[in-house]
Amino acid sequence: MFITAAAAVLVTMALALFRSLKGPTVFDRILAINSFGTLTVILISVHGFMAGRPEFLDLALVYALINFIGTIAVTKFVTYGALENTTDENEPGDI
Amino acid sequence: MELVLDVVSWGFILAGSGFCLIGGLGLIRLRDMYARKHGASLIDTLGIGLILTGLMVQAGFTLVTAKLFLILVFVFFTSPTTTHALARAALNSGLVPDVDKDSPIKQGAVPSKK
Numbered sequence: 001m002f003i004t005a006a007a008a009v010l011v012t013m014a015l016a017l018f019r020s021l022k023g024p025t026v027f028d029r030i031l032a033i034n035s036f037g038t039l040t041v042i043l044i045s046v047h048g049f050m051a052g053r054p055e056f057l058d059l060a061l062v063y064a065l066i067n068f069i070g071t072i073a074v075t076k077f078v079t080y081g082a083l084e085n086t087t088d089e090n091e092p093g094d095i
Numbered sequence: 096m097e098l099v100l101d102v103v104s105w106g107f108i109l110a111g112s113g114f115c116l117i118g119g120l121g122l123i124r125l126r127d128m129y130a131r132k133h134g135a136s137l138i139d140t141l142g143i144g145l146i147l148t149g150l151m152v153q154a155g156f157t158l159v160t161a162k163l164f165l166i167l168v169f170v171f172f173t174s175p176t177t178t179h180a181l182a183r184a185a186l187n188s189g190l191v192p193d194v195d196k197d198s199p200i201k202q203g204a205v206p207s208k209k
Contacts, residue, residue, distance in 0.1 A: 005146055008116055009146075012138065016119060019122045019131070023128075027128050027185040030181060035119075035122060038170065045147060054157075054158070060162075061166050064173070065169065068173040071181070075177075075180050078188070079184040
């Protein structure tokens, strides 16, 4: 049962990788890597169940956190060219 | 009773895998970056949702189910945020969505704040 889930996730990962390699714009690549990260979360959870190791789910949770942060950081970097001091004068900085 | 749980979790996991595949296919086949976002968000919502629910059914009432539920709650809140941030960034940096020809966005009136 878990084998089918793992196989489906691996095939979808291949599709996402193909999109990230082929994607014309940089946003396609970020999109593909974001779904690749979510698929990794699923793969870690399923593998944790297959191998009978419940602590894998902590890895999956942390991976989901990092995947979110990474995608937002890359998106910001792509649009503003930098990660820090990107708020221009007439827009009040939030932090 | 054990058989019922197995059948239910098997159904969830199969459905989740199917949605993952459909999302992946959408990621490949759809024409425009904004359309591909539908495929990607299909994976983020139903793909991970159904597979992890299947795992939850398999695990029963244990700490493992709590962790799985936490993962689901987190992904439930963050995946729309990333999708929104990405779409806004793409729109602001001038990626014109491939919509019908006479829409204002098509004529380059990209509502970018910069």
